[in-house]
Amino acid sequence: MKAIAIPFATLLFAAHLLPVEARQTQALSECVALSAGHQGTRVSGKQFLLKDGDAHYRVQFAGHCDAVARSSKIRIETQGQLNQLCPQETSVRTSNASCSVRSVETIGAEEYERQARRNRR
DSSP, X not given: OHHHHHHHHHHHHXXXXXXXXXXXXXXXXXXXXXXXXXXXXXXXXXXXXXXXTTEEEEEEESSOOHHHHHOSOOEEEETTEETXXXXXXXXXXXXXXXXXXXXXXXXXXXXXXXXXXHHXX
């Protein structure tokens, strides 16, 4: 029993040392209806950050998406439904291009601000 208790206690202690942000990041499990006031921040051609009220997301593209960097207005939709963010079948559209979303993660406000600030430099 001691042999099991020691590794388990070590694991619990190590989990406690993880930054709060690392514990808050998780894959989006169901669709989310975004408000009309959501805001996006481009991080790279492979991902962007999305803020909707108190909710924050990291959106990863299936491939490279330069269109997001060049466009001042983007639309997020899933199967034709505007402002619908889902773990699958979501696309980000600009006036002249469409990019498929590979994954969506929820992130904490601090992680969102940290990555957005890094991008502004």
